[in-house]
């Protein structure tokens with residue numbers, strides 16, 4: 077770092093320094109990104125020019141030999157098979173966008189990695205230049221944890237290959253694959269991997285946080301179906317983690333998020349699921365309390381092959397929804413039965429008998445079609461704000477509060493989901509993976525969504541009020557992938573007794589907390 081301090085250096089000293097470093101100004105790599113008065117003449121004081129966002133010093137006062145300059149960046153760029161995107165590139169604004177339109181971060185560089193070698197190079201580059209580094213899988217994280225300000229984004233989007241192996245019933249997916257890629261490749265062999273309910277979500281973030289979806293009751297969480305990962309660690313080493321190799325690391329990545337390294341490949345166990353009997357059933361909002369009480373009692377006793385998540389929603393104004401229901405606030409259950417199709421009508425008979433739904437779109441559906449059913453309602457770029465909790469019991473009192481807040485859905489795309497996490501997911505020991513709420517019955521999420529940034533407060537306030545009312549009835553922590561940036565206490569509550577073990581693994585594999593743009597687990601002391 078330059079020893080220049082404008083408060084202690086005499087005016088003549090300043091001039092000497094400026095003259096001495098004149099040549100460097102023109103090549104300032106941070107040009108336009110810092111508060112340098114030479115670049116931004118309206119800046120009030122020079123003192124604000126250094127250090128520039130903790131990365132390096134301003135070009136006016138010189139910069140460290142190892143800081144970013146055009147040559148270093150050019151060398152980095154030429155060592156990648158993929159693309160390196162700078163702030164001055166035309167692709168920059170598109171490349172820095174994530175799924176949640178509320179997130180507006182400006183990284184210095186985006187390394188669009190093409191392969192593992194690129195990832196190793198990017199990790200080493202980030203480390204050498206002391207950059208804040210974020211890892212981007214599918215970019216779906218609501219808190220925007222795949223993109224950072226002023227640092228380096230390691231974007232895995234190009235590493236999106238998927239190989240389905242019908243003989244061994246496994247699926248290998250690149251670290252930047254999306255679930256739609258997996259569904260497509262596996263379906264050709266009549267296979268499916270438990271995932272989330274939107275096909276544009278990244279395999280990376282969803283898996284590393286746990287993974288809840290239509291197959292949870294039948295097959296467990298996504299992490300319960302993970303067989304091994306390939307990873308680039310904070311020191312640039314490439315390792316495989318599985319039950320046999322680096323088992324402590326394998327334990328940690330099955331729920332501990334992107335804290336331990338960049339996962340470049342995921343190997344999953346796949347299930348013989350081709351066509352399920354699935355879809356939404358909707359009922360009037362006036363019946364919500366009755367439906368929710370019935371659902372609570374029904375789902376826990378249902379066979380594991382039947383999944384159904386409860387939702388408050390507004391019916392979208394378009395096909396396949398009948399016009400008389402358009403824009404109506406309703407409650408519903410999105411079912412997915414993966415047992416033999418010939419038994420489906422029998423399984424659904426008591427459901428349909430309980431109360432005839434206002435809309436029943438349940439029927440045979442190929443798995444990838446189910447997985448992408450809701451994609452059109454939630455295109456990228458909407459404003460998202462969500463709050464979550466794990467739930468053990470749904471008391472009548474809690475149900476009344478759900479109905480009260482569910483009826484206040486602030487916008488068409490806002491919703492509340494109660495995802496069942498019992499069945500197969502609850503048969504795994506609490507300490508077998510970091511996911512310690514194996515005894516909880518639901519993961520609840522209040523999701524405020526809207527295309528208009530002007531409605532940011534409206535959707536956030538609704539989600540916060542709803543959550544505040546229901547939180548006292550919750551189990552404590554929340555699904556890490558349904559959280560915004562909510563602080564250490566919430567993260568600890570989520571991992572419970574498994575937190576200390578995660579911190580120890582973090583210390584072993586990432587002692588300097590190099591990977592901290594995530595729901596961060598601090599290395600143990």
Ligand SMILES: Cc1cc2nc3c(=O)[nH]c(=O)nc-3n(C[C@H](O)[C@H](O)[C@H](O)COP(=O)(O)OP(=O)(O)OC[C@H]3O[C@@H](n4cnc5c(N)ncnc54)[C@H](O)[C@@H]3O)c2cc1C
Pocket residue numbers: 175210211212213214215216217218220221222232251252271272273274276277278279280281282283284285286287288289333334335337338339340454557558593594595
């Ligand atoms: C519309 C929508 C629907 C959703 N539905 C579900 C659902 O049904 N079930 C469910 O479980 N979740 C669901 N989620 C939540 C989802 O699991 C998280 O948003 C998850 O973080 C998305 O993963 P991603 O790779 O797209 O995220 P990103 O934003 O790319 O990354 C999220 C975090 O994971 C890390 N990360 C991502 N990939 C890697 C990697 N390869 N190696 C290391 N770290 C990595 C990132 O650094 C970051 O910290 C949904 C989210 C949205 C927006």
